[in-house]
Every structure is written in C-alpha cells, then in structure tokens.
Amino acid sequence: MPDEDAVVPKVGIRDVARAAGVSVTTVSHVLNETPHTRTSEATRDRVRSIARDLGYTPNRLARGLRTRASDMIGLLTEEIATTPHAGRIILGAQEEASRHNLTLAIINSHLDAGADARRADARALIERQVDGIIYATVFHHEVSVPRELRAVPAVLIGALDRQGVVPAVLPDEASGAADLVALLADAGHRRIAFADSSIEVPATKGRLVGYLRGLEQAGIPRDDQLIASGVSEAGGGYTASLELLDRDDRPSAIFCYNDRMAMGAYRAAQELGLRVPDDVSIVGFDDQAPIAASVHPALTTVALPHYEMGAWAVATLTRLIQSSSTSWYRSTHPTWLPCPVVLRESVAQNNR
Amino acid sequence: MPDEDAVVPKVGIRDVARAAGVSVTTVSHVLNETPHTRTSEATRDRVRSIARDLGYTPNRLARGLRTRASDMIGLLTEEIATTPHAGRIILGAQEEASRHNLTLAIINSHLDAGADARRADARALIERQVDGIIYATVFHHEVSVPRELRAVPAVLIGALDRQGVVPAVLPDEASGAADLVALLADAGHRRIAFADSSIEVPATKGRLVGYLRGLEQAGIPRDDQLIASGVSEAGGGYTASLELLDRDDRPSAIFCYNDRMAMGAYRAAQELGLRVPDDVSIVGFDDQAPIAASVHPALTTVALPHYEMGAWAVATLTRLIQSSSTSWYRSTHPTWLPCPVVLRESVAQNNR
DNA sequence: CCGCTGAGCCAAAACCTTTTGGCAACCCGA
DNA sequence: TCGGGTTGCCAAAAGGTTTTGGCTCAGCGG
Numbered sequence: 001m002p003d004e005d006a007v008v009p010k011v012g013i014r015d016v017a018r019a020a021g022v023s024v025t026t027v028s029h030v031l032n033e034t035p036h037t038r039t040s041e042a043t044r045d046r047v048r049s050i051a052r053d054l055g056y057t058p059n060r061l062a063r064g065l066r067t068r069a070s071d072m073i074g075l076l077t078e079e080i081a082t083t084p085h086a087g088r089i090i091l092g093a094q095e096e097a098s099r100h101n102l103t104l105a106i107i108n109s110h111l112d113a114g115a116d117a118r119r120a121d122a123r124a125l126i127e128r129q130v131d132g133i134i135y136a137t138v139f140h141h142e143v144s145v146p147r148e149l150r151a152v153p154a155v156l157i158g159a160l161d162r163q164g165v166v167p168a169v170l171p172d173e174a175s176g177a178a179d180l181v182a183l184l185a186d187a188g189h190r191r192i193a194f195a196d197s198s199i200e201v202p203a204t205k206g207r208l209v210g211y212l213r214g215l216e217q218a219g220i221p222r223d224d225q226l227i228a229s230g231v232s233e234a235g236g237g238y239t240a241s242l243e244l245l246d247r248d249d250r251p252s253a254i255f256c257y258n259d260r261m262a263m264g265a266y267r268a269a270q271e272l273g274l275r276v277p278d279d280v281s282i283v284g285f286d287d288q289a290p291i292a293a294s295v296h297p298a299l300t301t302v303a304l305p306h307y308e309m310g311a312w313a314v315a316t317l318t319r320l321i322q323s324s325s326t327s328w329y330r331s332t333h334p335t336w337l338p339c340p341v342v343l344r345e346s347v348a349q350n351n352r
Numbered sequence: 353m354p355d356e357d358a359v360v361p362k363v364g365i366r367d368v369a370r371a372a373g374v375s376v377t378t379v380s381h382v383l384n385e386t387p388h389t390r391t392s393e394a395t396r397d398r399v400r401s402i403a404r405d406l407g408y409t410p411n412r413l414a415r416g417l418r419t420r421a422s423d424m425i426g427l428l429t430e431e432i433a434t435t436p437h438a439g440r441i442i443l444g445a446q447e448e449a450s451r452h453n454l455t456l457a458i459i460n461s462h463l464d465a466g467a468d469a470r471r472a473d474a475r476a477l478i479e480r481q482v483d484g485i486i487y488a489t490v491f492h493h494e495v496s497v498p499r500e501l502r503a504v505p506a507v508l509i510g511a512l513d514r515q516g517v518v519p520a521v522l523p524d525e526a527s528g529a530a531d532l533v534a535l536l537a538d539a540g541h542r543r544i545a546f547a548d549s550s551i552e553v554p555a556t557k558g559r560l561v562g563y564l565r566g567l568e569q570a571g572i573p574r575d576d577q578l579i580a581s582g583v584s585e586a587g588g589g590y591t592a593s594l595e596l597l598d599r600d601d602r603p604s605a606i607f608c609y610n611d612r613m614a615m616g617a618y619r620a621a622q623e624l625g626l627r628v629p630d631d632v633s634i635v636g637f638d639d640q641a642p643i644a645a646s647v648h649p650a651l652t653t654v655a656l657p658h659y660e661m662g663a664w665a666v667a668t669l670t671r672l673i674q675s676s677s678t679s680w681y682r683s684t685h686p687t688w689l690p691c692p693v694v695l696r697e698s699v700a701q702n703n704r
Numbered sequence: 705c706c707g708c709t710g711a712g713c714c715a716a717a718a719c720c721t722t723t724t725g726g727c728a729a730c731c732c733g734a
Numbered sequence: 735t736c737g738g739g740t741t742g743c744c745a746a747a748a749g750g751t752t753t754t755g756g757c758t759c760a761g762c763g764g
Contacts, residue, residue: 062750234646414720
C-alpha cells in the first residue's frame with residue numbers, strides 16, 4: 001500500500017467547485033439538496049461524483065457557524081455515568097440522536113461537586129453551541145435547573161423541574177410495582193410481603209405506593225405486618241426477609257425493593273429451608289443487569305426503562321428545537337414511562 | 353423574577369470590544385491570555401470585567417474553525433455501550449477529557465451493522481472535526497482500523513490493530529488471573545480448578561494462560577483433570593463446577609472464568625452440601641457490578657480496569673494530538689493495564 | 705423586434721473567532 | 735533634535751460553509 005501515508009490535504013467545498021467548474025454556491029445547493037433551487041440534472045451529477053471522487057468531507061463546524069445550529073445535543077449526567085444503568089440511558093440517547101443525524105456530547109458531573117461545577121459543565125456545553133441539553137440524574141429528586149440551561153431547550157431525565165417548566169421523563173415505578181403485585185395475585189398469592197428499603201429516596205415511594213395500589217386492586221387488604229425494611233443491599237434483603245419468613249404465618253411471596261435485596265431474600269429462604277419458588281415466591285425490582293438472570297432460580301423483576309428514557313429525551317428535545325420559537329417554556333406534565341415486568345422463574349403458583 | 357424569560361441576544365466578542373472601547377483583537381488577547389502580547393493591566397481588567405458583566409460566552413465552533421482544533425475527541429464504541437461495563441470506560445474517558453478541557457462526542461456502532469456502518473460513524477466524527485478518535489470494542493480481537501480513522505490520531509481500547517500501528521490499551525487479564533491463583537496458593541490451596549468458558553474469544557486465552565502461569569509460579573504442577581468448561585453464564589459455571597466437585601479428589605478451590613459462572617459454582621457447591629468458602633473457595637473474574645458484592649459470601653474476584661483504559665486512551669490521544677506532526681504512525685506496543693484483585697470473602701485458608 | 709418569464713448559475717456577505725503584521729505614541733540617551 | 739526601542743493597541747485577513755439577491759441567456763407570445 002504505497003499511498004498509505006500520503007498526507008491528505010483537506011478538500012473543501014471550494015475544491016469541489018473548482019474541479020467541477022461551478023461556483024461554491026452551486027456545490028452547496030447540490031450537496032444539500034436545497035429546495036427551491038434550480039440546477040440541471042447534468043451539473044448535479046457532475047458535482048456529486050466529483051465530490052465523491054475527491055473524498056469531500058463537509059466541515060460541520062463551519063456549517064454550524066453559519067447555520068447557527070451545531071446538530072449536537074449535550075447530555076449532562078449527574079453522577080449517573082457511575083451507575084451500571086448509565087450505559088442504557090446513554091445508549092438510548094445516542095441511538096435516537098443518530099437517527100436524527102445528531103451527535104451526543106456528554107459530560108458527567110459529580111454529585112458532590114456542587115452547583116457551581118454543574119453550571120460550569122452546562123456552560124461548557126453551551127459554548128459548544130449544542131442545540132439542546134439533556135440533564136439526567138440518578139435519583140429523581142426535584143432540581144432547580146441551572147439558569148444557564150435556559151439558554152437552550154432542555155429536558156430532564158429522572159428528575160422534576162422545581163418550576164415545572166422543563167419537560168421531564170421518569171420511570172413509572174408505581175405502576176411497575178403494581179403490575180408485579182398483580183402478577184403475584186394472579187398466581188394465587190394473598191399474603192404478599194414487601195421488603196422495603198430503609199433509605200429515604202423519592203424512588204422508594206413509588207415502589208411502596210405501587211405495592212399498596214397493587215394489593216388494593218387485587219382486593220387484598222393491607223397488612224402492615226407484611227412490610228419490613230432494611231438497607232437496600234443484599235444484607236438488608238436478608239434481614240428483612242428473615243423477619244418476614246421466620247414465623248408461622250409467613251407470606252407466600254416477597255416483593256423486594258430491588259434485585260440486590262432479592263438476593264438477600266434468596267439466602268434467607270435457603271437458610272430457613274424454604275425453596276424458591278416452591279415454598280416462597282420472590283420478586284425484585286430494577287432488572288439489574290447480570291444479577292437477575294444469573295441467580296437461581298432466575299429472578300422475576302421489573303425493568304427500568306433507561307434506554308427508553310434516553311431515547312425519549314432526545315426525541316422530545318429535537319421536537320422542541322424544531323419548534324424553534326423562544327417559547328419552550330410553558331409548563332408541562334412530566335412523562336412517566338412504563339416499567340415492564342420481566343418474567344423469569346422465581347414466582348410459582350400458590351396453593352395454600 | 354421578572355427578567356427571567358427575557359430573550360438573551362447572544363453576546364459576542366464584538367459586543368465586549370465595543371463596550372470596553374477596544375478592538376476585538378485586544379479582547380481576544382486578553383481573554384485567551386495570549387502570550388507575547390502587550391496590554392496594560394488596566395485595559396485587561398476592564399475587558400475581563402465587562403466580559404463577565406455582559407455574560408460573554410465564547411463560541412467554540414467559531415474558534416475551532418479558526419484554530420483548526422475542535423477540542424473534541426470522538427469515542428466510537430463497538431457494541432460496547434450495551435454492556436454493563438461500558439459506563440466505566442465512558443466515565444474514565446470523559447473525566448480525563450474534562451481534565452484537558454476537551455469534550456467527548458460519542459457514537460455507538462452495532463457489531464452486526466457491518467464495516468460500512470462503522471466507517472460512516474467514523475466519518476461522522478471526522479466531519480465534526482474531532483481532534484482524535486478512540487475506538488473501543490468489547491472483546492479484544494484484532495481489528496483493521498477503518499481507513500477514515502487515519503485522518504486523525506486514534507487509539508484503540510480492547511483491541512489490537514492488525515497493522516500494529518495504532519496505540520492500543522487492553523486489560524492484562526493473564527496477570528490478573530495469575531495474581532488470583534497466587535492468592536489461592538498463599539492461602540494453602542494446591543488443588544485449584546479452573547472453570548473455563550467454552551466460548552472461544554481471545555479474552556478467554558488470557559485467563560487460562562494466567563491460571564497456568566499462576567500454578568507454575570506457585571510450583572503447582574498442571575493437572576488437566578482440574579480444568580472443566582461450560583458456557584460463560586451461571587449455567588455453565590454450575591455444570592462445570594458439578595463436574596469438578598462431585599468426586600473424591602475434588603479441588604479445594606475453583607477459579608471461575610467470570611463472576612456469572614462463579615454464581616453457578618456457588619449453586620453447585622450448595623447442592624453438594626459444600627460450604628463456601630469453608631469447604632471450597634471460589635473466585636471469579638470481572639468484578640461485575642452488583643453480583644460480586646451481593647452474593648453470599650461476597651465474591652473475591654478480579655476487576656477489569658475499564659475506567660483506567662478510558663482515561664489512558666484520552667491521555668494518550670491528547671499526547672498524540674499535541675505532538676501534532678503527521679507522524680502518529682510508527683509502530684507501538686500495546687499497553688496492558690493491570691487487573692487488580694478485589695478481595696472479598698469467598699476464599700478461606702486451606703488445611704487439607 | 706420587444707418584453708417577459710423561467711432556468712441555470714454565481715458573487716459576496718455573513719457566521720464568530722484568532723492571528724498576522726502593522727502603526728502611533730512615548731521614553732531615553734546622544 | 736533625532737534615532738531607536740518599547741509599549742499599547744488595532745485593521746484586516748482567514749477559516750469553510752450557507753444564503754441572499756442577484757445576473758444572463760434562451761424561449762416565447764405578441
């Protein structure tokens with residue numbers, strides 16, 4: 001390969017124009033298929049083939065400068081890139097962006113870096129002239145969107161705007177939890193326990209609320225004896241489950257706050273000589289990547305729509321951008337995306 | 353907040369110049385602290401404070417156009433964003449980029465999308481004038497780098513360039529595995545089994561090689577009876593471990609190809625009435641996010657340096673970019689980053 | 705033969721910076 | 735008073751594209 005390290009002098013639209021014997025205007029029109037513009041078929045073919053032969057690569061920076069649109073969207077993640085779920089959000093956003101011919105620029109802000117750092121990060125994105133910004137957080141708390149984000153359309157993932165003015169998308173954990181309870185109820189379970197997380201994060205609420213709603217919809221009276229809690233790790237699931245299972249009127253099913261707690265529940269069951277799912281059904285929440293599928297029996301759980309939220313954010317953002325107008329204000333309701341139940345093997349028919 | 357939705361007319365360097373009563377040249381010099389340039393202290397203060405008051409935000413697109421450097425680096429991931437580990441690579445790259453004042457633009461290519469798609473993705477990044485490209489893959493196979501990548505400095509993560517010309521970084525799985533064996537040997541284990549993956553990926557090699565090297569270094573003769581294999585999932589770990597453990601001369605420790613297989617090993621041990629780690633020690637590989645810590649007893653394993661590889665890639669890339677010259681060719685040896693052992697509770701002293 | 709229309713193309717401005725190559729004004733020593 | 739060296743600033747070009755507002759020419763109806 002002789003020409004392999006030949007230095008390639010960047011070829012610009014001007015070079016194409018010269019080679020084709022037309023003006024740069026014409027080349028631009030042809031290559032962009034500008035509507036309402038007239039160029040003979042012959043010329044267009046010539047321009048196109050010459051551009052290809054020369055290996056013309058448009059310079060998006062220059063284009064962006066002129067059109068005042070960078071075709072980039074910024075993804076500002078607050079501590080999220082650290083979590084195992086992060087990838088899915090990024091992936092969803094990225095693929096949707098690709099679909100719209102946009103590129104994702106990402107910055108991760110550390111939670112403990114403070115508001116100033118976050119504003120600086122937002123500014124960095126804006127300096128890059130991103131057409132819009134996605135602000136993604138781990139736990140859905142209310143945030144007051146940094147002022148700088150107002151310079152550009154923005155959407156939130158996993159958080160609510162305090163002013164209720166920025167579109168937001170969140171997982172509908174309550175419905176997911178309710179669905180899970182419905183599943184258990186349909187399998188004949190009446191005594192369904194909930195191993196709650198003892199940590200107070202807003203997400204907690206949704207799961208508990210959903211659990212209660214599920215019971216109600218199944219016509220099962222609430223029984224606070226069946227609600228225990230522990231730290232949201234395997235250890236917490238273990239202790240909570242032990243408490244729930246180690247008595248005569250033990251429940252026939254345990255709904256764990258998350259998959260890790262469910263692992264603890266498995267252990268508790270095992271130690272008490274109870275088999276899953278034959279003696280006790282166990283379900284989790286999060287569909288945490290390798291856990292749920294690797295455990296035995298495979299864990300029935302609920303998946304968080306990370307990918308979908310990422311994609312939703314980009315889609316919504318592009319809509320906002322298109323509708324240009326300076327009025328991507330006006331209050332909106334947050335969008336709650338469904339959390340699908342993923343059926344595996346940890347639930348059995350109950351016949352007690 | 354009355355002025356909240358006041359439309360902010362973008363303020364440019366020109367506005368600052370006008371307000372400060374100086375030329376744009378001067379403003380540029382002051383704000384960029386251009387060396388070898390003379391401006392009175394007074395003027396500089398004035399310019400700076402006016403820029404701040406006006407809320408001047410430089411337009412990096414315009415700057416990039418002029419300086420021919422976008423200060424962006426492209427991260428091209430091949431299917432990787434899908435894996436749970438992806439986040440760590442992205443995070444490492446992003447944080448290192450931030451440190452250098454660079455922004456990360458990411459694109460995920462699907463493995464099955466074919467070479468053309470991948471070239472298109474590379475081109476998309478180049479159109480954006482990225483200063484360099486990181487190409488990250490899941491399994492480290494040899495790749496022949498798309499031609500388009502030659503337009504710009506590039507580095508590989510998790511793969512080797514077939515031509516041996518592009519810098520690459522990979523996890524040193526062999527050493528990690530050897531360390532793990534050393535750990536077991538130090539704990540008195542002599543009969544150490546290996547539950548290998550039956551799938552033939554290059555990564556497999558490293559772990560097996562490391563296992564053998566570890567044995568050798570510990571002065572333990574190789575015994576092929578102690579090597580079994582199965583699919584690289586919990587199921588495979590289960591069957592392989594059953595085979596290894598269900599006999600009289602069973603090993604006192606099992607090194608599993610990965611954490612998921614280790615989960616299978618746990619189950620096999622449990623079914624045979626063997627306790628971990630008292631009766632059999634088990635170790636894994638990957639330090640897969642929630643598994644290793646949630647399992648009981650917590651799994652001793654080896655972590656893959658994803659974060660470090662991401663950071664290394666960016667650091668190396670910036671070095672290449674700085675050294676500008678068109679000669680970021682010249683062959684290089686790949687860099688192998690250490691895989692640290694992470695000690696938990698699944699290894700016990702052996703005294704048989 | 706004139707005027708008008710539409711087809712096909714183009715020159716130049718604009719986008720916002722950085723950077724080159726100055727030019728005045730001042731000071732100082734001779 | 736003049737020459738030479740600083741100091742402090744600036745005008746204008748350049749970077750690669752899109753877009754506006756043309757211009758020219760051919761064809762056609764009158």
